[in-house]
Amino acid sequence: MTLAISDIAKNYGRFPALKSVSLFAEDGEFLALLGPSGSGKTTLLRVIAGLEVPDSGTIQFRGENLLAKPVRERNIGFVFQHYALFRHMTAAQNIAFGLRAKPRSTRPPEAAIRSKVDELLSLVQLEGLGARYPAQLSGGQRQRVALARALAIEPRILLLDEPFGALDAKVRRGLRRWLRDLHERTGLTTIFVTHDQEEALELADRVALLKDGALEQMGTPEELYHSPESAFVFEFLGDCIKLPCIVEGGIAIVSGAGVPIVGARPPQNGPATAHIRPDAFNVTVGGGQGLSARVRNVLLAGPDARIECVLDSGDAIEVRIAHENADRIAPRDRVTLAPRAVRVWQSSSIA
Amino acid sequence: MTVAASASSAGWRLTAGSPLPGFWPALGFTLAYLSFFMLLPLAALALRPWESGLDHVWAVISSPRTVRALQLSFGAAFAAACVNAVFGTIVAWILVRYEFPGRRLIDAIVDLPFALPTAVAGISLAAIYAPNGAIGSLFAPHDIRIAFTPLGVMIALVFVGFPFVVRSIQPVLQDLDVDVEEAAATLGASRLQTIARVVLPAIFPALLAGFSLSFARAVGEYGSVIFIAGNIPNVSEIAPLLIVIRLEEFDYAGAAAVGLVMLVVSLILLFILNWLQAHVVRSASR
Numbered sequence: 001m002t003l004a005i006s007d008i009a010k011n012y013g014r015f016p017a018l019k020s021v022s023l024f025a026e027d028g029e030f031l032a033l034l035g036p037s038g039s040g041k042t043t044l045l046r047v048i049a050g051l052e053v054p055d056s057g058t059i060q061f062r063g064e065n066l067l068a069k070p071v072r073e074r075n076i077g078f079v080f081q082h083y084a085l086f087r088h089m090t091a092a093q094n095i096a097f098g099l100r101a102k103p104r105s106t107r108p109p110e111a112a113i114r115s116k117v118d119e120l121l122s123l124v125q126l127e128g129l130g131a132r133y134p135a136q137l138s139g140g141q142r143q144r145v146a147l148a149r150a151l152a153i154e155p156r157i158l159l160l161d162e163p164f165g166a167l168d169a170k171v172r173r174g175l176r177r178w179l180r181d182l183h184e185r186t187g188l189t190t191i192f193v194t195h196d197q198e199e200a201l202e203l204a205d206r207v208a209l210l211k212d213g214a215l216e217q218m219g220t221p222e223e224l225y226h227s228p229e230s231a232f233v234f235e236f237l238g239d240c241i242k243l244p245c246i247v248e249g250g251i252a253i254v255s256g257a258g259v260p261i262v263g264a265r266p267p268q269n270g271p272a273t274a275h276i277r278p279d280a281f282n283v284t285v286g287g288g289q290g291l292s293a294r295v296r297n298v299l300l301a302g303p304d305a306r307i308e309c310v311l312d313s314g315d316a317i318e319v320r321i322a323h324e325n326a327d328r329i330a331p332r333d334r335v336t337l338a339p340r341a342v343r344v345w346q347s348s349s350i351a
Numbered sequence: 352m353t354v355a356a357s358a359s360s361a362g363w364r365l366t367a368g369s370p371l372p373g374f375w376p377a378l379g380f381t382l383a384y385l386s387f388f389m390l391l392p393l394a395a396l397a398l399r400p401w402e403s404g405l406d407h408v409w410a411v412i413s414s415p416r417t418v419r420a421l422q423l424s425f426g427a428a429f430a431a432a433c434v435n436a437v438f439g440t441i442v443a444w445i446l447v448r449y450e451f452p453g454r455r456l457i458d459a460i461v462d463l464p465f466a467l468p469t470a471v472a473g474i475s476l477a478a479i480y481a482p483n484g485a486i487g488s489l490f491a492p493h494d495i496r497i498a499f500t501p502l503g504v505m506i507a508l509v510f511v512g513f514p515f516v517v518r519s520i521q522p523v524l525q526d527l528d529v530d531v532e533e534a535a536a537t538l539g540a541s542r543l544q545t546i547a548r549v550v551l552p553a554i555f556p557a558l559l560a561g562f563s564l565s566f567a568r569a570v571g572e573y574g575s576v577i578f579i580a581g582n583i584p585n586v587s588e589i590a591p592l593l594i595v596i597r598l599e600e601f602d603y604a605g606a607a608a609v610g611l612v613m614l615v616v617s618l619i620l621l622f623i624l625n626w627l628q629a630h631v632v633r634s635a636s637r
Binding site: 049050051071072073074075076077078080082084085086087088097098101102146149150152153 | 528530531533534535536537538539540541544548549552553
């Protein structure tokens with residue numbers, strides 16, 4: 001493995017930002033650090049870059065101890081959430097900064113720097129904008145200048161801190177695809193931090209999900225989405241409806257109806273919480289086996305039809321079904337919601 | 352508004368349709384205010400010297416003693432502003448970037464030269480830097496005299512101009528995100544390179560503004576200087592003191608002539624500094 005992070009811990013005063021996190025990245029891998037705010041993902045990224053000093057643990061890069069080197073000798077590209085461009089320099093000067101900062105003995109000649117800058121400008125699709133100042137560029141363009149600046153030093157690893165955090169949704173999707181392409185072309189080991197699960201699942205080869213400074217689960221997007229190891233993972237990766245149930249002999253009894261449990265470990269018998277995705281319900285008008293509810297609203301704009309219902313317990317839930325099944329459902333109808341399958345984690349609130 | 356609307360020039364019409372009117376009353380107030388408190392007294396100063404003839408004016412301002420005093424005033428003010436620019440920047444940096452016990456106290460102390468009567472400062476400085484004073488006695492054996500020399504004048508001017516640089520730079524430094532410095536570090540820049548190529552260019556306009564203020568304040572300073580300067584004609588006599596001396600001799604025209612020279616030179620220097628500052632700001636935010 002190229003990058004091996006073991007037992008990294010970091011405290012800010014009494015607050016533990018990272019509690020013994022270990023993970024690795026293969027050569028050329030595209031890794032996402034995913035988690036809610038305060039989960040320690042940015043701290044971990046900054047530790048790798050050398051912008052934070054961990055209290056304990058080791059980081060090895062191709063067998064070499066990375067923590068022994070100061071930031072500027074690590075040769076790790078870092079793209080900041082708010083770009084951190086040098087405002088008094090043009091885009092081209094920003095990109096050239098890392099090359100011009102090299103000691104005289106290793107600094108490329110000025111002509112080589114120029115051609116490298118031009119090459120990078122075209123790589124990030126900003127040809128002809130090199131003379132602009134950051135203030136004259138849009139958010140997406142600034143982000144790409146920041147990326148080109150980080151790539152200019154030919155880093156061994158590229159780190160991106162919430163790379164699309166400050167951009168609007170449409171620019172974001174475009175840049176996301178573009179970044180994926182760029183990664184395929186450069187083959188650079190890349191780690192990015194995000195709190196957006198969609199982004200992580202779409203972009204990354206593997207995703208590390210962090211919670212409260214600890215690694216919750218690490219795996220491919222498919223593994224995380226289809227085999228979540230904890231309720232937290234399941235809830236973080238998509239919308240989730242929680243219903244009380246009773247586990248009996250490997251199936252969950254939800255509101256009187258038996259529902260199969262999916263997932264690796266069959267839980268112990270007894271009362272538990274069933275976790276269900278909103279699109280895992282069969283909705284039928286009238287009575288039947290399942291949860292009875294009253295329809296409050298039917299929303300037909302979007303890829304799925306969304307049905308807002310109020311359960312008899314008074315809780316409001318929103319389920320998603322295909323448009324063709326939603327035709328016969330109208331507001332104020334009584335419907336029956338039957339989950340096709342549920343996930344149950346024992347004592348999920350503690351884990 | 353009607354006045355603006357009837358104005359024919361395109362430039363003036365810009366203010367006519369403003370949904371937030373206020374240009375004309377504000378401009379009127381500004382002009383009246385400036386006239387009363389600045390332009391009228393300055394005009395009086397500009398008119399006064401000529402009463403006793405051009406020859407007398409020339410004789411006063413070209414006398415070696417006046418020339419020396421003016422050189423000292425502007426030279427020492429410039430040197431003091433340079434010293435303040437360097438050390439004021441360091442102090443501002445410490446106050447903004449680091450959290451340490453006593454930071455608030457130091458922050459408050461920075462303003463003291465604003466509040467302290469300048470004469471009090473001058474007397475204390477003179478007492479400390481005199482050959483038998485606490486600091487002066489350290490230098491006396493090496494034959495370095497501070498009080499009653501141009502060096503003493505400069506020290507007094509450093510004292511009065513110090514807060515201007517700190518207070519000009521502080522907000523700009525506060526605004527300068529640490530991640531810009533971190534970015535420079537990840538790109539392989541050393542700490543010195545980061546400061547020279549990232550931090551200093553960013554604070555340079557503010558530094559220049561602080562320098563100008565500190566310089567302007569020092570040129571006109573009187574109270575704190577006269578005690579430490581010793582006021583030896585041709586050596587440590589500053590121009591403002593010379594003006595007072597002329598006044599005491601009832602040579603009002605001569606006093607006004609020296610004052611006028613100071614006014615003109617200051618105006619030119621401040622114009623240059625302002626232009627430089629605007630130029631730097633423009634090229635930085637183009």
